[in-house]
Amino acid sequence: MRRTGTSVDPLWYKDAVIYEVPVKSFCDGNGDGIGDFEGLHSKLDYLQSLGVTCLWLLPFFPSPLRDDGYDIADYFSIHPSYGTLEDFKQFLDAAHARGLRVIVELVLNHTSDQHPWFQRARSAPAGSPERDFYVWNDTDQRHKEARIIFVDSERSNWTWDDEAKAFYWHRFFHHQPDLNFDNPVVVTELLTVLDFWLDLGVDGFRLDAVPYLIERDGTNCENLPETHAIIKTVRAHVNKRPSPPLLLAEANQPPADVRAYFGDGDGDECHMAYHFPVMPRIFMSLHLEDREPIVDVMERTPGIPENCQWAMFLRNHDELTLEMVTEDERDYMYLAYSMDPQGRINVGIRRRLAPLVGNSRPRIELLNALLFSLPGTPILYYGDEIGMGDNLYLGDRNGVRTPMQWTGDRNAGFSKADPAGLYSPVINDPVYGFPAVNVESQESDNASLLHWTRNMIRLRQHFKVFGRGSIDFLRPANTKVLVFTRSFEGDTLLCVANLSRTAQPVELDLRAYAGATPVETLGYTEFPPIGELPYFLTLGPYGFYWFELQRPHG
Numbered sequence: 001m002r003r004t005g006t007s008v009d010p011l012w013y014k015d016a017v018i019y020e021v022p023v024k025s026f027c028d029g030n031g032d033g034i035g036d037f038e039g040l041h042s043k044l045d046y047l048q049s050l051g052v053t054c055l056w057l058l059p060f061f062p063s064p065l066r067d068d069g070y071d072i073a074d075y076f077s078i079h080p081s082y083g084t085l086e087d088f089k090q091f092l093d094a095a096h097a098r099g100l101r102v103i104v105e106l107v108l109n110h111t112s113d114q115h116p117w118f119q120r121a122r123s124a125p126a127g128s129p130e131r132d133f134y135v136w137n138d139t140d141q142r143h144k145e146a147r148i149i150f151v152d153s154e155r156s157n158w159t160w161d162d163e164a165k166a167f168y169w170h171r172f173f174h175h176q177p178d179l180n181f182d183n184p185v186v187v188t189e190l191l192t193v194l195d196f197w198l199d200l201g202v203d204g205f206r207l208d209a210v211p212y213l214i215e216r217d218g219t220n221c222e223n224l225p226e227t228h229a230i231i232k233t234v235r236a237h238v239n240k241r242p243s244p245p246l247l248l249a250e251a252n253q254p255p256a257d258v259r260a261y262f263g264d265g266d267g268d269e270c271h272m273a274y275h276f277p278v279m280p281r282i283f284m285s286l287h288l289e290d291r292e293p294i295v296d297v298m299e300r301t302p303g304i305p306e307n308c309q310w311a312m313f314l315r316n317h318d319e320l321t322l323e324m325v326t327e328d329e330r331d332y333m334y335l336a337y338s339m340d341p342q343g344r345i346n347v348g349i350r351r352r353l354a355p356l357v358g359n360s361r362p363r364i365e366l367l368n369a370l371l372f373s374l375p376g377t378p379i380l381y382y383g384d385e386i387g388m389g390d391n392l393y394l395g396d397r398n399g400v401r402t403p404m405q406w407t408g409d410r411n412a413g414f415s416k417a418d419p420a421g422l423y424s425p426v427i428n429d430p431v432y433g434f435p436a437v438n439v440e441s442q443e444s445d446n447a448s449l450l451h452w453t454r455n456m457i458r459l460r461q462h463f464k465v466f467g468r469g470s471i472d473f474l475r476p477a478n479t480k481v482l483v484f485t486r487s488f489e490g491d492t493l494l495c496v497a498n499l500s501r502t503a504q505p506v507e508l509d510l511r512a513y514a515g516a517t518p519v520e521t522l523g524y525t526e527f528p529p530i531g532e533l534p535y536f537l538t539l540g541p542y543g544f545y546w547f548e549l550q551r552p553h554g
């Protein structure tokens with residue numbers, strides 16, 4: 001079997017395992033109660049030993065933090081709570097020295113209303129170049145077809161600005177005015193931002209909220225051709241670099257619309273895009289104990305250019321979004337995964353992985369096995385490797401952004417500050433609280449979720465086919481079992497997963513592989529060779545197998 005690629009491979013992101021980490025939440029180096037680059041730096045050994053190969057850092061720029069840093073007030077610096085540019089550089093060098101790549105956020109759709117560009121715009125005369133950095137109108141009646149995204153907190157995509165005596169456009173919070181991408185100067189300014197971070201050495205960017213860059217009358221103002229033209233400009237710009245950075249699109253859209261963010265031809269927009277359509281369907285399949293939601297969405301997913309890759313995820317810093325499912329599906333997802341209305345926000349569920357699945361270790365393992373074996377590059381959310389919980393009493397999405405739980409000591413070992421001074425309380429309930437769930441105790445417990453996750457990452461990294469291979473679904477009669485093969489350059493893995501809470505038999509038509517021997521990859525156990533007859537397997541509750549199909553030599 002082919003092993004994963006080297007660090008100089010331009011397609012490195014295809015073999016990566018990405019770890020999403022908010023600097024604020026990971027480790028506090030200076031004892032002020034807020035995580036920082038010094039703290040993150042000190043935890044690089046942990047991340048390296050976990051086996052992840054790339055870190056995705058949530059926004060760490062100066063910001064009033066009314067949307068946790070997605071409201072940027074200065075693109076060229078570091079929020080003072082998180083350290084200095086020098087701290088960032090030291091962290092980046094240390095990450096690179098360990099072979100870890102680092103991608104950062106490019107929040108290009110909007111800024112904070114505290115950004116000097118907006119402050120300048122609101123006081124500048126209407127029609128002036130300064131005013132033209134944002135999108136203004138005399139009434140709030142334009143672009144009515146555009147949906148409101150943060151339905152729990154916003155009533156309109158327009159907000160009146162008393163100083164400008166005009167309405168400004170915003171797709172998210174009212175304090176996040178959208179930049180005007182019809183203004184070429186705005187595009188040039190953002191390219192300067194990209195260059196600044198690239199010169200510092202970052203390996204890529206997550207393009208936040210990328211479908212909403214351009215507005216046009218009579219449209220829903222999403223995925224417009226003019227928006228794609230801007231992304232093509234960004235890609236062409238970064239392509240001039242000797243090793244172009246990774247561009248990862250955040251586009252929460254149906255399959256065909258997400259596909260568009262890879263661009264045309266060989267892929268002239270983003271290298272990667274989140275597979276938003278499949279994520280909720282993994283949870284739907286688990287709840288229904290039926291493979292159909294996953295198979296259906298994967299089969300409806302258009303092919304992507306050779307050098308492109310899906311980004312797969314189960315959970316992240318936002319709510320588990322249900323925007324891309326039908327109303328009926330949304331209803332049963334709420335019933336299945338968030339009986340407590342407190343767990344709902346906007347059109348989604350603000351919970352971490354472990355609480356979503358009732359802290360069931362078999363279900364957590366099954367979902368991770370799917371994350372690691374479906375086509376694409378997996379992204380792990382910090383803390384999910386130890387099964388951290390959430391805090392529904394914290395507002396917005398803050399309940400899934402609590403301090404990382406390192407030890408059973410004060411503040412979960414996250415900070416030496418007075419507990420009252422932490423940016424957020426640590427999780428301290430009897431089930432998920434830091435005395436019960438922390439890295440230190442899981443390091444010394446060979447059966448812990450941490451060891452299991454580490455093991456699975458290592459196993460996945462052993463087989464290049466996971467990151468690069470094609471997928472083919474088998475359709476055995478038992479629909480509780482999801483079965484697919486992954487193939488790459490003559491190598492084939494067979495993945496079998498029981499989505500139900502009870503043991504299941506499955507009968508597979510594997511005649512195409514007659515003569516091959518399935519070798520179960522976790523234990524390297526040989527199963528009986530495949531012949532012309534149906535191949536029988538039984539799986540325990542939520543059980544799964546990854547088999548390497550070894551063909552006879554010669």
Ligand code: BGC
Pocket residue numbers: 067070071107172208209250317318
């Ligand atoms: C980010 C959110 C953020 C929003 C507005 C999203 O795509 O993931 O956390 O609130 O963009 O910037």
